[in-house]
Amino acid sequence: MPLRLLVVEDDDSIRTALRWALEDEGYDVAEAVSGEDAVRAVAVAAPDLMVVDLMLGSMDGYAVIREVRRDHDLPIIVVSARADTHDIVAALEAGADDYVTKPFEVKEITARLRALRRRAGGGTAERAPEEIVLDADPAAPLVLNEARGTVHRGDTQVPLTLTEFRLLCELAASPGRVFSRQALLERVWEHGFFGDERIVDVHVRRLRTKVETDPSAPQLVITVRGLGYRLDPR
Amino acid sequence: MRLALGPRGLRARIVLGFAAVTLLVSVVLVTATFLLARSYLLGQREASLTRQAFADANVLNSRLATAGTDVGDLLAELVPSGGADVVLRSGDDWYSSTLDVGARDMPPDLQDIVAGGAAGTVRIDGPDGPALVVGVPLRAVGVEFYGVGRLTELRQVLATLSAVLAASAVAATAAGAGFGVWASRRAVQPLEQVAGAATRIAGGELATRLPPTDDPDLVAIVAGFNSMVDALAARIERDARFVGDVSHELRSPLTSLVTSVEVLGSRRAELSPRAGQALTLVEGELRRFRRMLDDLLQLARLDGDATAGSGLPVSMTALAREVLAVTGRPGELLEGDPDGETLVRADKNSLERAVRNLLDNADRHAGGARRVTVQRREDAVVLAVDDAGPGVPLEDRERIFERFARGAGAARRSLPGAGLGLAIVAETAARHGGAAWVADGPDGGARFCLSLPAGTP
Numbered sequence: 152m153p154l155r156l157l158v159v160e161d162d163d164s165i166r167t168a169l170r171w172a173l174e175d176e177g178y179d180v181a182e183a184v185s186g187e188d189a190v191r192a193v194a195v196a197a198p199d200l201m202v203v204d205l206m207l208g209s210m211d212g213y214a215v216i217r218e219v220r221r222d223h224d225l226p227i228i229v230v231s232a233r234a235d236t237h238d239i240v241a242a243l244e245a246g247a248d249d250y251v252t253k254p255f256e257v258k259e260i261t262a263r264l265r266a267l268r269r270r271a272g273g274g275t276a277e278r279a280p281e282e283i284v285l286d287a288d289p290a291a292p293l294v295l296n297e298a299r300g301t302v303h304r305g306d307t308q309v310p311l312t313l314t315e316f317r318l319l320c321e322l323a324a325s326p327g328r329v330f331s332r333q334a335l336l337e338r339v340w341e342h343g344f345f346g347d348e349r350i351v352d353v354h355v356r357r358l359r360t361k362v363e364t365d366p367s368a369p370q371l372v373i374t375v376r377g378l379g380y381r382l383d384p385r
Numbered sequence: 386m387r388l389a390l391g392p393r394g395l396r397a398r399i400v401l402g403f404a405a406v407t408l409l410v411s412v413v414l415v416t417a418t419f420l421l422a423r424s425y426l427l428g429q430r431e432a433s434l435t436r437q438a439f440a441d442a443n444v445l446n447s448r449l450a451t452a453g454t455d456v457g458d459l460l461a462e463l464v465p466s467g468g469a470d471v472v473l474r475s476g477d478d479w480y481s482s483t484l485d486v487g488a489r490d491m492p493p494d495l496q497d498i499v500a501g502g503a504a505g506t507v508r509i510d511g512p513d514g515p516a517l518v519v520g521v522p523l524r525a526v527g528v529e530f531y532g533v534g535r536l537t538e539l540r541q542v543l544a545t546l547s548a549v550l551a552a553s554a555v556a557a558t559a560a561g562a563g564f565g566v567w568a569s570r571r572a573v574q575p576l577e578q579v580a581g582a583a584t585r586i587a588g589g590e591l592a593t594r595l596p597p598t599d600d601p602d603l604v605a606i607v608a609g610f611n612s613m614v615d616a617l618a619a620r621i622e623r624d625a626r627f628v629g630d631v632s633h634e635l636r637s638p639l640t641s642l643v644t645s646v647e648v649l650g651s652r653r654a655e656l657s658p659r660a661g662q663a664l665t666l667v668e669g670e671l672r673r674f675r676r677m678l679d680d681l682l683q684l685a686r687l688d689g690d691a692t693a694g695s696g697l698p699v700s701m702t703a704l705a706r707e708v709l710a711v712t713g714r715p716g717e718l719l720e721g722d723p724d725g726e727t728l729v730r731a732d733k734n735s736l737e738r739a740v741r742n743l744l745d746n747a748d749r750h751a752g753g754a755r756r757v758t759v760q761r762r763e764d765a766v767v768l769a770v771d772d773a774g775p776g777v778p779l780e781d782r783e784r785i786f787e788r789f790a791r792g793a794g795a796a797r798r799s800l801p802g803a804g805l806g807l808a809i810v811a812e813t814a815a816r817h818g819g820a821a822w823v824a825d826g827p828d829g830g831a832r833f834c835l836s837l838p839a840g841t842p
Contacts, residue, residue, distance in 0.1 A: 162637050162640075162641070164637075164638070164641035164645075165637060165640050165641045165644065167641075168640075168641045168644035168645040168648065169644055171644075171645075171648045172644050172647050172648050172651075175648060175651050232633045232636045232637065233633060253636040253637065253639070253640040254636055254639040254640040254642075254643045254675055254678075255640065255643070256643060256644075256647060257644055257647050258647075343707070343711070344703070344704070344707040344711075344733075345707065345711070345733055345734055345737050347734075348697065377698075
């Protein structure tokens with residue numbers, strides 16, 4: 152069954168050409184011409200993936216992403232005409248998983264989509280245990296279940312996006328080991344040497360707000376200055 | 386020794402002006418003071434000497450008239466008052482109260498006056514210095530009286546006075562020059578501030594402004610300067626934004642073009658041979674168009690974003706290897722130092738574009754790169770791209786790094802390239818505190834170099 156993909160783009164030519172090209176790549180493509188339209192389409196059609204242009208009409212791409220992220224963990228790729236630091240970081244912080252800048256080639260988008268849909272831990276050979284206890288706090292332990300794709304704090308499930316979950320799995324697979332931003336980009340996003348390392352930073356920030364007891368003083372996902380990140384189970 | 390007579394600075398001119406004016410004023414004042422003091426003192430002295438001479442003459446006259454005594458004896462008795470010497474003439478005989486003066490010192494002019502029956506005074510330069518001679522005829526007794534009063538003391542007083550006045554003139558001039566230094570510093574200080582601000586602005590700190598001032602003389606300068614910088618900054622920003630906006634506007638149609646052509650490309654088999662050829666042509670031109678647009682945007686970004694030069698540590702060797710791999714060039718082209726020693730702090734994507742542009746430049750103008758070397762040279766990491774082309778003439782070596790400059794033959798050979806590639810290399814280098822240049826390559830071609838400051842991990 153083909154993956155359902157929602158393209159949110161207000162420029163008719165781009166949207167149409169993009170639909171054709173993505174259908175050629177085997178996706179089942181739905182279109183949305185505005186932000187409101189996109190939010191409705193996500194609620195009704197529950198797509199597997201989303202490609203969002205940042206500059207839409209009254210409801211812009213950031214608002215769409217924030218709205219969709221309330222209830223959905225699907226991978227979202229932002230398409231932006233502006234590659235300015237501010238726009239990209241804002242989109243990532245709103246909840247986007249990755250971005251491409253216009254003009255792009257469709258194979259760039261499909262490569263990103265494939266990477267984001269890859270199952271957590273699918274690429275790594277080592278056999279991870281069923282459950283990993285990340286925080287042994289007796290009152291509310293933080294438990295990662297890689298096979299089921301869930302993280303629980305006590306009895307409640309922590310709502311991670313697919314990408315945040317994969318990032319956490321990648322770090323948890325080798326506790327205490329320092330991963331460079333470059334390495335995480337390659338493992339989680341499958342970006343090459345010239346990938347944007349800010350993607351990692353923003354995702355780590357987002358992940359911390361969900362799994363750390365105090366996100367401003369992280370105890371679990373630690374920044375190693377000048378080197379990268381490491382996960383310290385407690 | 387020659388005096389340096391070149392153009393003087395404002396400060397030197399102000400100091401010299403102040404010194405000259407004080408010198409002139411003090412010379413005039415001192416001279417006037419001296420002349421007045423001298424004539425007053427001389428007048429006083431002469432008056433007292435004359436008075437005294439007449440008094441002595443009177444005494445002598447009455448003595449000679451009553452007693453009829455001998456002139457010589459009388460002269461011995463006469464105690465000259467006030468330090469004046471007395472010389473008497475009786476007929477052809479001369480008598481003198483002291484050996485220091487005598488008939489020989491009496492000026493003939495005065496002798497003539499006195500002989501004519503009138504009194505007179507004459508200033509002489511005696512053996513002991515200047516003196517005043519007062520001649521009085523004592524006709525009743527047939528004697529001529531000459532009183533000789535010395536002016537030596539007065540001369541010493543005047544010498545001291547002139548020394549004091551000269552010293553004060555010198556002191557006043559020095560004080561004037563000192564005041565000039567102070568005044569010039571005050572006058573030049575705002576200019577130095579302006580110069581400093583202008584230098585900072587030229588260095589890219591467009592937010593630099595002169596601090597507001599209450600000084601009514603400076604308000605206009607400060608306001609004028611600041612509004613000039615405002616206008617300049619606005620202009621630069623507008624230009625950069627224009628390039629950026631135009632490029633962004635072009636992105637949307639280009640995106641649908643690229644995507645549509647990709648859709649066509651995946652259906653190439655359905656096209657007629659001619660249509661397929663046309664599609665290939667369109668694909669090539671689209672790639673070129675994309676490159677140009679990317680170059681323009683990159684330049685706009687380098688122009689507009691002051692922080693484009695800062696970045697994370699990246700190994701130049703690893704980056705060069707990646708660029709070769711990504712662009713499908715053989716990795717054997719690269720000869721470099723071990724990775725660790727070629728770290729620089731850079732924006733990876735800007736640096737990638739710069740290196741890629743150097744390689745593309747070699748493709749376009751010199752049949753491709755022959756060798757890429759990355760070397761650590763003291764505090765810099767230098768990436769060099771050697772080619773086997775004709776090299777770059779000396780006179781073109783700066784020009785080719787300017788925007789839209791092309792090699793001499795580029796216009797004739799219909800090779801792609803908007804002439805922005807090397808400008809981006811130069812701008813990227815500048816933004817990272819480095820440099821870009823071209824030299825002769827070891828194999829006779831050109832060697833394009835990109836040098837960045839070495840970074841720490």
